[in-house]
Amino acid sequence: MAQAQDQAQAAVRGAPLARRRRALSDEALKRLFLWPTLTLLIVFNIFPLLYSLFLSFTEYSAINSSQPPRWIGLQNYSDLLSDPRTWSYFRITGFYVAASVLLETLVGFGLALLLRRKFWGSGLITTLILVPMMLSPVVVGLFWKLIYNPTYGIFNYLLGFPVGRGPDWLGTPTLAFWSVVIVDVWMWAPYVMLLCLAGLSAIPDYLYEAAEIDRAGSFYTFLRITLPMVAPLLLIAVLFRTIEAFKTFDLVMGLTGGGPGESTNMVAVSLYRTAFSEWQTGRASALAYIVLVLIIGVSNIYVKYLNQIKAG
């Protein structure tokens, strides 16, 4: 009897303890769940970034590892910024980003407008158009090389050039640049389309009905209803594509390798060359840091908008 009472009392006393233990275990579980991910990301991102920040102030070549990094202060940065070639990489990349993002927006938005109202087979068409986006850019670049081939490629043939008279798309500097843009648009206009479709489907019908009652013209309706309602998602698409186009590497490597001459030598490609074929590790790290600062700036805006859309 007394024993049972003791037990009951112990149970009562034990109860808050047990709850505390569970609260503690929540805390422990949270740590257990989070730390592997965070550790991994820190080890693979923060540490390398700090290390390459250090390297960017040194003269160092990874291939000659017996020679330790030699501190040279801001030399790499000043060399890079005074080198006209650096500016030309950034100029090419800038043109490339502007041209491809603009075209992708136009084509993608156009496709979305075409496909916004469902018709028989529209689902299939939408999915088929999305296929290029999922493919590996380097493989895409490679088989477009065949398509662009001046003698037996299908591109000139479909454009109607007589055999052998068509332009050599990848062999001529200006055309090579636009060839890369065309492939990029082919791959990524579907991305813009997908986001625009999401935006368009969210526009309530009553807005259009109201516009019709007010006898608003179709252009006016587009300008005042469609465009503003799609704008937030379009912005997401443009920001994301800007970041990605700025990083373009795989596609160029598959298609032109940066040539002919320097005509498609984007920042990422030249960075790769500086780091892994010229083995100027210190200089490459400095260039990487310049790129990094630019990208982080744009991705900050992007993530902010993404969160806003998530919340709204």
Next chain:
Amino acid sequence: MPKVENVTRARALTGVRVVVATTLCIIFLIPVLWMALTAFKPREAIISVPPRFFFTPSLEGFVGLLTQRSTLTRTQMEKYQQRTDLNWMDRIALQRGLAIIGPSQYVSRLTNSVIIAFFSTALAVTLGVLAAYAFSRFRVRGTADWQFFILSTRMLPPVVVTIPIFLMYRAVGLFDTHLGMILLYTCFNLSLSVWLLKGFMDEIPREYEEAALVDGYSRWQAFTLIVLPQAITGIAATIVFCLIFAWNEYAFALMLTSDTARTAPPSIPTVIGTAGVEWSAIAAGSLLFLIPVVIVTFALRNYLLRGITFGALRQ
């Protein structure tokens, strides 16, 4: 009769839209179709001028891709032709006066791709599920900052991170190893998997778990028995996205592997053909490489939007 006129006009517009959309869709698919066609062309048909659309299909490209061959001398050839133990690959090679001497490098690289994509996805999704649950259900100090950090890791250009990782890997012996690539792709995919899965988990009502906790389940039991089964579609979609990214990845593989652990994307341009460019082999390689992705795109079509916006938008 303005109304009837409107209806006919609307119908005509729909018709125009359907035609234009279908045409554009076909134009969009030409490159992929052309590649698929090229993969089955015999060598002469590929470099024919003007481009040939009809030809006798041949598996020459696939044989060229998957095997290593050596040229036969005339006497060897005659001996070879009398053999009866030749399989279809040998016979295709024989038509060009070649004998198959073994599988090509591409086979081992495709295997590497499969191994690395599989393990990195398993890791990224497992870790992602745990972290996403923690972010979704617990109060984490600096949640927004952590999430920004996690996503920003994906925004960095691979080339930028690779230089120090290359040095790090070389120092610890992870350069050109499967483990090194698996860890790297895990990191690369973690950001996507955490963001996507957090979105999926946020949609599961907390009440279920709370009821389970009241009933005496532990937090771990509530997580495994209640939340995980509910999140299974989301987890499946995340798995597929991670698989695609790991499968397609090129830049890291190019810079951090040389042979043992090299995956398919960086080898498709280089592995094939010693004498000139063998387009049918390249096309065959691309085709083999792209088919899984195309199938998966169809399976995923309802989740694509979610995947590409890191879970911010759902259809």
